[in-house]
Amino acid sequence: MNWRISIILIVVITASCKNEKAVDLAEIKESYLIESDELKAIVNQPKIKIIDFRKKDIYKNEHIAGAVNIWRTDIEDDSFNYKGIMASKTQIELLFGKLGIKTDDTLIIYDDNGLCDSARLWWLLQNYDFTNVKLLHGGLKS
Structure with a gap:
C-alpha cells in the first residue's frame, strides 16, 4: 500500500474517533436501580407497578404486597x-393490559x-422503548 494512502487512512480514522464520555456508575444506578427504602416511600402511589x-x-409463597407476577414463559x-425467543411488543402490551399495567406506569x-432473571425483562422492555423501568437493587432477599 502506498505510504500516502496509509497516512490518509490513519488521519481519517483518528479524526472520526469520538471522545466518548466516561461511564458514570452513579448515573446508571440512579436511572435503572431503586433501593428498597426508595420503593417503600413510593409503593402506594397509583402509577407504581411492582x-x-x-x-x-x-x-404464591411470598412476594411484595401488591406485586404482580410475570415469569420467563410469559x-x-x-x-x-x-x-x-423474545415476545413481540404486541404480546407484552396484551400481557400488561391483563395485569393492569399502563404505558405511563413506573x-x-x-x-x-x-x-x-429480572434483568431479562428489563432488557426486553428497553428493546420496546419502555422508559419507566427500574430494578429493585439486590432483589428480594429471602
Whole structure:
C-alpha cells in the first residue's frame, strides 16, 4: 500500500474517533436501580407497578404486597418450536393490559436471584422503548 494512502487512512480514522464520555456508575444506578427504602416511600402511589419476576409457585409463597407476577414463559414468543425467543411488543402490551399495567406506569422489577432473571425483562422492555423501568437493587432477599 502506498505510504500516502496509509497516512490518509490513519488521519481519517483518528479524526472520526469520538471522545466518548466516561461511564458514570452513579448515573446508571440512579436511572435503572431503586433501593428498597426508595420503593417503600413510593409503593402506594397509583402509577407504581411492582413486578415479581419469579416462578408462580415461588410468588404464591411470598412476594411484595401488591406485586404482580410475570415469569420467563410469559415473555417468550411461543409461536416458535423452541423456547427463549423474545415476545413481540404486541404480546407484552396484551400481557400488561391483563395485569393492569399502563404505558405511563413506573415499573419496579425484582427477583430473588441477584437480578439475573429480572434483568431479562428489563432488557426486553428497553428493546420496546419502555422508559419507566427500574430494578429493585439486590432483589428480594429471602
